[in-house]
Amino acid sequence: MRVLISPLRFILEALRGRKLATIGALWLLLIIVLGIGAPLVAPFDPLEIDPIARLSEPGAPYLFGTDHFGRDTFSRAVYGARMALIIGFGSVVVALLCGGLIGMLSGYFTGLGHILMRVVDVLMAFPALLLALGLMTILERSVMNTIIVIGTVYATTTARILFGMTLKLKNDVFIDAARCTGAGHFSILFKHILPNLLSPILVQATFIFAFAQLQAAALDFLGLGLPPETPSWGNMLAEERIYITRAPWLLIYPGVLIILSVFSMNLLGDALRDRIDPRFKDDIAGV
Amino acid sequence: MSANPFLEVNNLNVVFHTKSASGMFNKEHNHAVKNVSFSVYEGEVLSLVGESGCGKTTIGRVITHLEHAGTGEIIYAGQNILTMSDTRFRPLRKQIQMIFQDPYASLNPRLTVEKTLSEPLFIHKLVKNRSDARTKIAAMLNEVGLNAEAMDRYPHEFSGGQRQRIGIARVMMVQPRLIIADEAVSALDVSIQAQVLNLLKQLQRSSGVAMLFISHDLAVVRHISDRIAVMYQGEIVELNETRQIFEQPQHEYTQRLLSSIPVIPSRKNIEPTLSSNGGML
């Protein structure tokens, strides 16, 4: 429990006095609640078709209107929130695990670091979207693969950032002291260095979460991300874009949801970054 | 003080190769320690004293395997620890410990005092479980003049002097046989420095641990050492008993060093204080 309280307190303190970031955080809380409680909140099954009510305008019972299949946009939006959370958290986990490990190991074992960081450099030479596209063409469309691809893309920047920080920490006096105590390499890495990286990691996570939404939406839009029936904000944009003149609400709702969520995450990330250990302020340049 | 050399340093040379600031392919060679030899006897306090760049800190770091750039011999327990691999050296870390200069940097800010102090206990298998550890930690904290409840707090909640006490506790927990004190009191306020010096002296006397005391401050060194090695630019220029160094300095540099110390008029009387030997809490 103690591990959880610390990041929570960190977030609460970071938000103090920052109205916009707090509003952002509350919005995210709302999205989380909606996403988790999707089956309870959504009035309709997102896949259920009502051909008679195709492309109806927002109004009862279809709060956000219906799409070209007659599916309720509101329900799809709510389930879309769930998908956003899954993609977001999933990408964060993949990016932090892979990138974090690579970064920390590279920073600590300099020989290994020379090799691994060159590989990371090569991957980073590709713009994120291009890299994601490339990877997706090899894999088939699925939620899991989308998460893996986006996670891998952001693992590179995470690796670079944690590499730099580990390099800095490695030479700190308390690390020397731990060595003198007899601690071995992995003890030092995970018991001494890692706890000091938690705050920057948290900030990095918020930025990845935000950018994952954009990447996923872009992939969906290009027909490469999630499978077509999956209700996600990106898919909603992709499928309904030809109806922009006839039923603009079909694009406005998911679009606004994406914008607000990404914006909120960025605000939260900025607030956290400002409260971070001053040693690392310059290392977190964003994703 | 016994007559057995406990630690023997023979012809120690340390050269650092760094990239030069001028030119990409130029390397600078810093001959930090030049052919240094000395012995530390069981139970004694030997000080390495000198100004910046004399190599005293480097010697301490080489002995504890924090630097690996040395050639020569460092004989401890019959083995040359200088050429040992880090893995073979590890069990010896229980016997050779180090106190660091900066109390604000030597404790991991993310770990409670308990975690920091229990680490050596678990690594060297001195306790079986957490409650064992807590008991030992409580006793040690009391010994260094802190409350046992300090173990549940974080370093930032303590002052510099208190943090240094925690650093000393960490070292004493494994009952080492040699302690290297690298400018252990230099970063402390004068009044706190006196407290911690008293503590170090007391712990050294009661445990009989040998100490290599590294410092630039001659007054402090005089107070705590049995013998003193004066260093200048990587070499030991004079090595003698404390009294001799101060009353009959032989080397010109030692004399220059002694004459540079700003002198305080000798004090008239010494008043009693609240507790014996300079008070802890």
Added chain:
Amino acid sequence: MSKAEALLRVENLNIAILENKQLQPVVRGISFDLHTGETLGIVGESGSGKSLTALAIMGLLTGTPIRITGGHIWFKGEDLLQQSKAQRRALMGNAMAMIFQEPMTSLNPVYRIGDQIIETIKQHQNINANGARKRALELLDMVKIPDATHRIDHYPHQLSGGQRQRVMIAMALACDPDLLIADEPTTALDVTVQKEILELMAELQRTTGTAIILISHDLGVITQTCDSVAVMYCGKIVESSSTKNLFDRLGHPYTRGLINSIPPLDNDIEWLNAIPGQVPALNALPTGCPFQPRCYHAQDQCNQAPPLTLIDDEHKVRCHFAVQLQSSDS
């Protein structure tokens, strides 16, 4: 001593830090005088307020959360605290100058030392480039930088610590200041270098007549260089006297404790008579005398703030028992 005679008179200076929208007092009513050609030493440990006092006199506290909340700083008859920013800036580097502890960070690493000295000169004097360079060379000679004609074009990192401090002194003296404040000028230097720098400062004072405030935690440094001393503890001056008297007479128990904390060089003692406990946090000061919890002489009376008592010619001690402690001295 009338205001006109003392070069600098600090009167009941109060400084506080703005924290969480509240003012936390740090320096709580200190007063002292300084005359031309004199050196005053201010001794104190962490939290005593000595550095803040120096910054307040120099006027370096603007733009920080530190506020001067009361008192006067009379300099050559004018109250600095009543002056405008522009007026104070005109004095900085000109009539009063300051040198700091870390010469590496006080000098701009990307400019040559000559240029930095010249900048100070041109800031305050109407002089052309050639004249300024000549003056800079003069100054470097004055502070005994060897081979000044070449060194003037060096960067700070090419100089040793002692040399950098000399450059700082040269910059400070560039405009012939009436007052020089030195905040721990030799703390970061080796003891042999320290000796040279302190001797240099004493010699320069003899030739230029600049008054010096020397701030240090090192009683030895103070003894060697200062005419008079003020001992600060928790934002108050607890003892002030001529340097000689500080050691000849029993003064404040804190001063005694400080002196006892330094291991003697001329004889061996078993244990240092250290001051027990530690400096209290700013927001948790004891009522009355702040030194009370650590004092061997503390009594109930100490709950009331002790007055500054004169025990001898110009020797003042802030203690209820200042006089009594004298008579118990053998």
